[in-house]
C-alpha cells in the first residue's frame with residue numbers, strides 16, 4: 001500500500017481522500033490538522049489510521065510514503081520545507097507558493113535533499129490534456145491560431161480567497177488554470193501578457209483578464225473570476241476548425257468541429273477516471289519509485305515559470321502580499 005498523509009483537513013483534502021479510497025494500492029493513512037476534532041472526523045470518514053494535531057509530527061512519521069499539502073497558498077512553502085527536511089516526499093497544491101522566490105527555495109531544498117516534491121496542478125496530469133495537446137501538435141485541424149479559456153466560481157465569500165495574509169486572490173487560486181492550459185498547449189509558460197484585474201476591498205484580485213501572446217504566434221484570451229460561476233470552457237481555434245473543451249480543468253468532453261461548425265469527433269473524459277485527482281498521485285508514486293525528485297508531467301521548471309508569470313501579473317496590478 002502507498003500511504004498518503006494529509007497535511008491540512010480542508011475542502012480539497014476531503015475530495016482527494018475520497019479519490020484515494022477508491023484507488024487500488026493507495027491508502028488514506030494519516031491526517032494532520034490544527035484541530036483535533038477535524039482530524040478525528042476526517043480519519044473516521046476516510047479510514048485514516050494515524051491522527052496528528054501538529055504538522056511536524058506527520059512529517060516525522062516513518063511510515064508515510066507521500067504527504068499531500070492542501071493548506072492556503074501562503075503556507076505551502078513553509079509546509080513543503082517541513083516535509084522535505086523530514087525526508088518526506090510531498091505533493092503541494094497549486095499555486096505552489098505565493099511567489100517565485102519562495103517556490104524556488106522549496107525546489108532547491110528538494111534537489112539538495114534528493115526528496116520528491118511536485119505541484120499538485122491536477123489538470124497537468126490528466127490524460128485529456130495530453131490528448132488535446134496531441135491533436136494540436138499533430139495539426140489535426142491545421143495550425144492553432146488562438147485560444148479562449150475561462151474559469152469562474154462564486155467563491156467571493158471564502159476567507160482564503162479574499163485575505164491577503166493567506167495569499168488570496170483569483171489569480172493564484174483559479175487564474176493559474178487558464179495560464180497553465182494555454183502555456184501547456186503552446187509549450188511556453190511565460191508569454192507576453194496584457195492584463196487587467198478587478199480587486200476586492202482587501203486589495204487582492206477578484207477577477208482577472210489576461211491576453212497572452214506566445215512566441216509561436218498563438219494568442220490566448222484568458223479570464224478568471226471569483227464573483228460567479230462560468231461555463232469553464234476552453235476553445236482552441238485552428239485553421240480548419242476548432243476544439244471545444246468542456247470543464248477544461250478536468251475535461252468532461254472534448255469536441256472537435258469543422259470550420260462549418262459540424263461535429264467531427266467527440267471524446268469523453270479519460271476511461272475509468274475516478275475524479276481526475278488520481279493522476280497526480282499515480283505520477284508521484286511512479287516518480288518516487290524511480291528515485292525522481294520531480295513529477296514527469298509537471299517538472300519544477302514549469303512550476304517556477306508559472307510562478308514567474310503570476311509574479312509579473314501581480315506586479316502589473318499592484319498586488320503585494322504582506323509577507324513579501
Ligand SMILES: NC(=O)c1ccc[n+]([C@@H]2O[C@H](COP(=O)([O-])OP(=O)(O)OC[C@H]3O[C@@H](n4cnc5c(N)ncnc54)[C@H](OP(=O)(O)O)[C@@H]3O)[C@@H](O)[C@H]2O)c1
Pocket residue numbers: 007008009010011012013032033034035038070071072073075093094095120122160166172173
Ligand atoms: N486541485 C483542485 O481542484 C483544488 C480545489 C480547491 C482548492 N485547491 C487548492 O488547495 C489548497 C487548499 O484549498 P481548500 O479549498 O481546501 O482550502 P480550505 O478548505 O480553507 O482548507 C485549507 C486548510 O489548510 C489548513 N490551514 C493551515 N494553516 C491555515 C491558516 N493559517 N488558515 C487557514 N487554513 C489553514 C487548514 O487545515 P487544518 O485546520 O485542518 O489543519 C484548512 O482546513 C489551496 O492551495 C487551493 O488552491 C485545489
